[in-house]
Amino acid sequence: MTKSIPQNARVVIIGGGIAGCSVAYHLAKLGWQDIVLLERKQLTCGTTWHAAGLIAQLRASKNMTRLAKYSQELYGELEAETEIATGFRRNGSITVALTEERRSEILRSAAMARAFGVEVEEISTSELLDRYPYVNAQDVTAAVYLPKDGQGDPGNIALALAKGARQRGAQVFEGVKVTGIAKKNGAVSGVSWQRDSSDEQGHIAADYVVNCAGMWAHQLGKVAGVNVPLHACEHFYMVTDNIAGLPQLPTLRVPDECAYYKEDAGKILLGAFEPTAKPWGMQGILDDFCFDQLPEDIEHFEPILEQAVNRFPELAVTGIHTFFNGPESFTPDDAYHLGEAPELKNFFVCAGFNSIGIQSAGGAGMALAHWMEHGYPPFDVSDVDIRRMQPFMGNKTFLYQRSKETLGLLYADHFPFRQKATARGVRRSPLHEHLKQAGAAFGEVAGWERANWFAEQGQDPTYDYSWKRQNWFENSKREHLAIRNNVGLYDMSSFGKIRVEGPDAEDLLNHMCGGNMSVPVGKIVYTQFLNERGGIEADLTVTRLSETAYLLVTPAATVIRELSWLNKHKAGANVVITDITAGEATLMVMGPNSRELLSKVSNHDWSNENHSFGTMQEIELGMGLARAYRVSYVGELGWELYVSTDMAAHAYETLVEAGADIDLKLCGLHAMDSLRIEKGFRHFGHDITEEDHVVEAGLGFAVSTKKPSFIGRDAVLRRKEEGLSSRMLQFKLKDSEPLLHHNEPVLRDGEIVGYLTSGNYGHTLGGAIGLGYVPCKGETIKDMLASSYQIDVEGTLCDAKVSFQPMYDPKGLRMRGLKEAGKRRTEDNTSHGITDTLKEKSPSSGQLRGL
Structure with missing residues (x-):
């Protein structure tokens, strides 16, 4: 007798491969009732059945490794729990x-x-x-x-997970295809279904739907109006x-x-x-x-x-x-998709496993179940968070071209700074051709083509990859030193720009931001979106444009994430939220002679007295108009110039022409990164994530606890009262030869205590620089400084100098345009980034948003 399908469920899981079975198992283990899993044909029949079944532990980041290790531990216990032989063994x-x-x-x-x-x-x-x-x-x-490391029988592991879910009350239906996704008030409300080879059809009303459809997840996502890029x-x-x-x-x-x-x-x-x-x-x-x-x-x-x-x-x-040939799905960046879709509330995705689905599915199912139960994942999973995907990445032509490369990248050399070679040129700055003519070597982030470094006359602007110094190392050094000693220009049009406007804009942003948004028009506030645990959901600047309008500036890769967070928390606020990223170009003029260059192209008063740090003013630039933001992500005097895209080329040409007689240098993103790490400025996604507490990240100064209410306030006050469990430190290798990238182990007095969250070469400081967290429960700064530190580089222990303050210009005098030690203008509203974060600081350390 055919088993009847319920008309109501708490959650419907679509897809009976190992991912869907894992989600069902973990939700049931959390005590969820009314779980329904629908499989269009038979369990495991898509990709799971023919997987090789390799179950490794090590992945490219700490938390992806945690998920893989969880999978392995789970599979080792499933056979005893379900009496289904999983074939799991640790063979190394x-x-x-x-x-x-x-x-x-x-x-x-x-x-x-x-x-x-x-x-x-x-x-x-x-x-x-x-x-x-x-x-x-x-x-x-x-x-x-x-x-x-181990291996197992993929099909039987999936069947064991399905049985474990059934044992806890989940219902699993085979031969049932989902034909439609229902929505109500911006949230998923159920699915329509049809029996395989039958006219029987129906509808299940559901609070949650999970897309675990594997190769079909992209197509199913389109049915739901959700972007799930894979091929x-x-x-x-x-x-x-x-x-x-x-x-x-x-x-x-x-x-x-x-x-x-x-x-x-x-x-x-x-x-x-x-x-x-x-x-x-x-x-x-x-x-x-x-x-x-x-x-x-x-x-x-x-x-x-x-x-x-x-x-x-x-x-x-x-x-x-x-000889076997079977299909598997691959995503544009070789990382799987996990989490709530930004387009549709309560519609979750767990798909696109890039040929590592068996080793990943156990941990992915656990993390997604935790996310659905608590509203957030168990730890930072931004590597696979589906909000990292850009809307255009669902384009079929893009996916076809990129998938030719991503499969092979799994075993390609994973060089630092390696750029994707396929499906390029989709998003371009209005200055792209100007930069190309000037010798730019482009990299790509979120589809944006960005100048990473500039070739000299006669040099080929392409990468020659290596784990040692790459062919652009000296180019980037020259760009780095130009900004430190003279003046440099770089294009950051890829910055995410979100306009929040309406009568409730100030109240909404005060609720969502750690910083105080009740500021005068023209004031720039460096701030974070915090979660209830004090973790950092976004790192951004907010500029008040008028009494009812603000501009939020974010990293290029996180715009979808920020928009999702804003829409999730705006409730009934009377505001309009608009992504205006493509509408404006952003030119950075940075360095001790930036004021001299800008004075050549604008009659604006660029002095500290008129245009202090942390403020924005509208200006004339050449024959056009712009907004000039006095901020810096490189630790030098400088301005960000926001220009409408129609005037961007004119602004660029005007600046380059005026800079010819003062040796203006075009600079790229690699130099910007080496400059920011010398100043200890954090990089979102590496140094700061939703798992990292804002106070332990050294950013407590950017949080205004005097505000009566904002997301994360209680967590900030609690951590300040209890004391820190870890601190972010800056490291410099004493040997000037080795290079740091990220994830290198940090040793304190000979014991591994952490790892570097980011690294680069400090050309001004003369050595490789890294940032990383070190445990410090119950310790003072003096206690920590009394230790010796080393960094493990390719198995060699390298002695390192450590600091709580930025090793370059710790007082931030250069960035604020001040020369006398100890002199400080109250209107500069700034402090350095690495400091004793148990003390309140004034809310801005400059432009710390990520790359």
Whole structure:
């Protein structure tokens, strides 16, 4: 008898792969009732059934590693709970390098693993052969071994999760396709469904809907009016015949040959992440796709196989049992999608796992269930938060082009500053062609093409990637020093610009911001959106434009996040919230001679007395108009010039022409980052996240607790009363040669106590600079400074100087245009960023918004 489908549910989960089963399991484990999971065909029939089943622990960030480790621990317990054999075993994994650059990468990864609490060993060639005697190790430059990595049976793990959910009351229906998504008052209200191969259909009213539709998640998202950017690609592996005497082996990864080797029941599975992938399903995926595989393409796989025969010589005398080609979905940035969709309240997404769905799904399901239960994730998951996706990224042509690259990037060299090569040029500043003609080397963030550095005459403006000093290092140094010593110009038109206007604008922003928004027209306030836990949801400046209008300026990549947060909390406020990012260009004129340059192009009074730090004024610029903001993300005297896009080219040309006789330097984003880290300015998404308490981040000065009520106020007061559990410090390597990027372990008196949240080279300070949190419960600053500190760079411990204040211009005199030590104008309304945050400070340290 066919089981009847309920008409009401608390939550409907769409998709019965491992992701959907995990979400159902974890919601049921939290005690949710009326859980309904709908699978269009059969459980696991999309991608899960043919996954390789590798279950690694280490990912690219601390919290992604936490989720992967959770998955592994969960899968190790499922069999006892559900009596379904999951095939899980910890057989370990080995990654080998064949080049010096890859050697640097895997040794840095090993150091990162130590910082994240993942057991790891750097092993010699002889130790490699002891653990994996079948490998040709003649050209191996380094190897690392993770003993607790594992593997399992993907299909049975998913079925075990489904059974665990059923045991707690969840209902699972196969052969039921969702045909529509219902909405009411901006929130999801239910789904329409139809039985497979049947006319039976119906509707389920639901408080929540979760899109776990895998390859179909993009299409389902469009039905709901939600952007879920992903595209299926063909994914290949082969399985050998039995190899006599083959023992259980660790998983072997050889990323330089785009290959991995998994021992399974006396056979070897050889999988590939080829550099140029084959997108699939451009016209949509057929409704009857179920446990299907795609046509073989030996020619496409052959280059991988040829190298594999050399790497694993036994393959030359072993037959092929299975050649498999099946589709998997990939996202534009190789990170999966998790969280509440910004377009539709209570519509959540858990999809797009980029061929790491088995190792990710357990943790992803746990995090999403926590999010749905509490209204926020268990810790910062911004790496995979779907709000990072831009609307244009759902474009099919964009996804088709980008997916050719993203599959291969999983095993490509993960060089610092590596830029995507495909699907470029979508969003361009109105100054793009001017910058291109000037020799700009462009990088891409949120689709925006941005000048990262400028080539000299005759130099090719392209990247030559390395873990050492890259080909643009000296270019960026010259740009860095130009801003420190003279004057530089860079384009930040990609800054997010959000206008909040209406009778309730001041009250709304005072509720949402830590800083005080009751300021005069023209005042710029550096502030944060805080959550109820005191974590940082956004890092921005807010400028009062009129009695009823404010401009919010945010990092380029977080505009969707900020808009979502504003709309979520505006309630019945009488305001209009508008994204005006594309309407204005932003030119930065920075450096001790910025006042001289600006005086050449405008009759505005640029003096401290007339235009003090932290204020905005409307000006004439050349023959046009602009707004000049006295702020700085580089720690020098300077202004941000906001110009309507129609006047942007004129403003740029006017500045460049006027700057010719004072050696104005065009500068890029790499220089801006090296400048800001010398000043200890925080980078949102690295140094500060929703998990980092604003006081421990050293930004307590930007919070006005004198306001009677704002989101996070109680958490700020509580932390100040209880004392800090950690502090953000600035580090400088005493050896000027090594480079820092992020995630390098921090050692205090020989013990790992944390890791760097960001790093770059300080050309003024003469060494690599990093920021990172260090535990300090019950300690004074003096206690912490009494310790010795080291940073682990590729397994080498490098001595580091540490500071609570910015090592460059700690009093911020240069940025405020002051020369005499100790002199301070009250209207400057500023303080340095790294300080004793238990003390109240005046609310602005300059422009600290992220890149």
